Amino acid sequence: MNRRTSCGTVGRVIELRELTKRYGRTTAVDSLTCTVRPGQVTGFLGPNGSGKSTTLRMILGLVEPTRGSATVDGRRFRDHHRGLRHVGALLDGGDVHGGRSARSHLAALAASNGIPRARVDHVLDEVGLAAVAHRRIGGFSLGMRQRLGIAGALLGDPPVLLFDEPINGLDPEGVHWVRGLFRGLAAQGRTVLVSSHLMTEMANTADQLVVLGKGRLLAAESVTDFAGRGARPTVVVRSADGARLAEALTSAGGSVGIEADGALAVTGLTVTRVSELAMDRRITLSELTTRTPSLEEAFMNLTTDSVEFLAGEPQ
Numbered sequence: 232m233n234r235r236t237s238c239g240t241v242g243r244v245i246e247l248r249e250l251t252k253r254y255g256r257t258t259a260v261d262s263l264t265c266t267v268r269p270g271q272v273t274g275f276l277g278p279n280g281s282g283k284s285t286t287l288r289m290i291l292g293l294v295e296p297t298r299g300s301a302t303v304d305g306r307r308f309r310d311h312h313r314g315l316r317h318v319g320a321l322l323d324g325g326d327v328h329g330g331r332s333a334r335s336h337l338a339a340l341a342a343s344n345g346i347p348r349a350r351v352d353h354v355l356d357e358v359g360l361a362a363v364a365h366r367r368i369g370g371f372s373l374g375m376r377q378r379l380g381i382a383g384a385l386l387g388d389p390p391v392l393l394f395d396e397p398i399n400g401l402d403p404e405g406v407h408w409v410r411g412l413f414r415g416l417a418a419q420g421r422t423v424l425v426s427s428h429l430m431t432e433m434a435n436t437a438d439q440l441v442v443l444g445k446g447r448l449l450a451a452e453s454v455t456d457f458a459g460r461g462a463r464p465t466v467v468v469r470s471a472d473g474a475r476l477a478e479a480l481t482s483a484g485g486s487v488g489i490e491a492d493g494a495l496a497v498t499g500l501t502v503t504r505v506s507e508l509a510m511d512r513r514i515t516l517s518e519l520t521t522r523t524p525s526l527e528e529a530f531m532n533l534t535t536d537s538v539e540f541l542a543g544e545p546q
């Protein structure tokens with residue numbers, strides 16, 4: 232990657248304090264308090280409609296909070312006077328003038344933000360659009376528009392970067408590229424906040440997670456801690472004497488479910504305890520393993536109660 236490590240790039244802390252936005256009777260963001268730190272990629276996760284975009288817009292001063300505050304480096308975005316040179320953002324990749332070329336779009340953005348023109352070709356190169364820089368944006372694929380939006384965010388070489396659903400429309404090569412880009416930006420000491428409604432997209436990219444459900448903070452912790460807390464490991468145990476085993480496990484305080492293939496799925500007891508209980512009763516086991524929930528399962532467990540519409544639910 233051909234990036235300057237310039238700009239005295241000391242990343243900046245984003246602080247959200249009791250941040251709240253109401254639209255009529257809808258509370259889009261509800262008393263959100265959290266800190267997003269430099270030098271790491273923070274995944275901003277939540278189901279559709281959980282308030283991610285509204286939060287990003289409040290950080291950028293595009294939406295006025297009903298209550299609370301969103302600051303970068305201790306000040307509101309609009310008090311920084313450095314615009315795109317302070318915080319770069321991809322909000323909606325499709326939201327550009329289709330009649331312009333990629334280069335003229337970025338040149339106009341550079342001019343209105345006091346950014347040197349040389350940055351335009353630099354970022355076009357960085358996002359892989361140099362060869363199509365002269366083409367009209369109207370003919371761009373969704374993936375190319377996303378890349379252009381990312382170029383716009385990088386244009387001011389800012390210490391703070393916000394990306395709203397940046398992976399939408401990117402092909403697998405694009406997804407791989409964008410992950411490396413985010414990690415590289417964080418390694419340079421920048422603050423990188425990336426929203427997504429899919430945990431799988433964040434699992435290999437983010438160091439930290441901020442998880443929202445119906446506008447409320449559900450979790451703010453490292454990916455590793457999140458993976459460990461989502462649900463307790465399940466002990467999977469199999470025996471020809473399943474009914475007697477299930478009874479022993481239940482009376483010892485375990486919760487026992489029966490899998491489609493007849494194995495027992497036990498929570499609330501360690502694998503050692505399950506083994507002891509079987510031995511005490513001389514029950515022979517044909518399988519004894521533990522299953523740790525995937526990040527995706529942990530995310531689903533945490534957010535299921537806060538999705539706006541569940542499949543199959545009457546609307």
Ligand SMILES: Nc1ncnc2c1ncn2[C@@H]1O[C@H](COP(=O)(O)OP(=O)(O)OP(=O)(O)O)[C@@H](O)[C@H]1O
Pocket residue numbers: 254257258259260277278279280281282283284285286428
């Ligand atoms: N301008 C608006 N007027 C009224 N309601 C709004 C407005 N913007 C957002 N909302 C509502 O606020 C809630 C949060 O929306 P928001 O777009 O911030 O969520 P999100 O997590 O970004 O969702 P998605 O992943 O679908 O983009 C939703 O219920 C949405 O309908």
